Amino acid sequence: MTAVLEATGIVAGYGEVEILHGVSVSIGQGEMVAVIGPNGAGKSTLLKAMFGLIPTSSGRVQLNGTDITNQPPDRIVARGMSYVPQTENVFPSLSINENLEMGGFTRSDGLSDRLERVYTLFPDLTNRRGDSAGKLSGGQRQMLALARALMLDPDVLLLDEPSASLSPKMVESLFEKIGEINSSGTAILLVEQNAKEALSLSDRAYVLATGENRLDGDAKGMLESEDMARLYLGE
Numbered sequence: 001m002t003a004v005l006e007a008t009g010i011v012a013g014y015g016e017v018e019i020l021h022g023v024s025v026s027i028g029q030g031e032m033v034a035v036i037g038p039n040g041a042g043k044s045t046l047l048k049a050m051f052g053l054i055p056t057s058s059g060r061v062q063l064n065g066t067d068i069t070n071q072p073p074d075r076i077v078a079r080g081m082s083y084v085p086q087t088e089n090v091f092p093s094l095s096i097n098e099n100l101e102m103g104g105f106t107r108s109d110g111l112s113d114r115l116e117r118v119y120t121l122f123p124d125l126t127n128r129r130g131d132s133a134g135k136l137s138g139g140q141r142q143m144l145a146l147a148r149a150l151m152l153d154p155d156v157l158l159l160d161e162p163s164a165s166l167s168p169k170m171v172e173s174l175f176e177k178i179g180e181i182n183s184s185g186t187a188i189l190l191v192e193q194n195a196k197e198a199l200s201l202s203d204r205a206y207v208l209a210t211g212e213n214r215l216d217g218d219a220k221g222m223l224e225s226e227d228m229a230r231l232y233l234g235e
């Protein structure tokens with residue numbers, strides 16, 4: 001399978017502190033891949049390193065075969081990768097519509113067509129275009145953050161714990177939406193605390209622990225593995 005995103009031997013951290021000690025992940029075109037692992041494993045750090053938000057001191061990130069290691073996020077977005085951080089992922093003082101326009105601001109054309117496509121995917125946002133994003137519930141805000149990241153029609157989307165602190169019902173509709181986005185052809189790298197749900201939705205998965213690859217493989221197989229259940233699924 002051709003990799004849309006491939007990170008190889010990533011070493012990164014904060015200042016002098018090395019958090020990732022050579023992590024590798026790859027995502028095929030249109031694939032859904034989960035990254036799970038205990039708190040502090042380095043999952044968010046991996047996303048930040050791949051998206052150019054923190055420096056990678058060793059290793060390589062390739063997007064559609066092009067080396068993007070340590071490129072600034074705006075260049076990476078323009079090349080087809082979007083990222084939804086866990087928090088502060090919308091502009092609360094702007095309206096829903098303005099948030100979406102910001103998401104698509106580098107488009108040279110087709111902004112209004114894309115807006116309508118994204119509203120079709122998120123009908124709940126359509127009637128509230130003018131409402132301020134700060135008034136949305138946690139779940140609606142995650143939907144808006146997802147919608148915003150889709151404005152440039154990315155080849156691959158990085159999601160950092162989209163279900164965190166949502167009600168079970170919201171989690172269900174959010175995962176449904178993530179599945180729909182993936183079915184429409186966008187590859188997704190999903191970091192999740194909700195390991196079971198993430199595995200049932202994904203094609204493959206990686207387990208990270210203490211800044212290293214611990215396990216990887218077919219997601220359904222991992223879901224059924226007793227070792228996995230005991231070590232990482234809280235059973």
Ligand SMILES: Nc1ncnc2c1ncn2[C@@H]1O[C@H](COP(=O)(O)OP(=O)(O)OP(=O)(O)O)[C@@H](O)[C@H]1O
Nearest residue numbers: 014017019037038039040041042043044045046193
């Ligand atoms: N901005 C930062 N400055 C310094 N250290 C940080 C920073 N962000 C995270 N760390 C440290 O890096 C390590 C990995 O953190 P990271 O957020 O990547 O873990 P995680 O796997 O995403 O965990 P969680 O499941 O809790 O989100 C932790 O020890 C954390 O304390």
Ligand SMILES: [Mg+2]
Nearest residue numbers: 043044045161
């Ligand atoms: Mg995290």
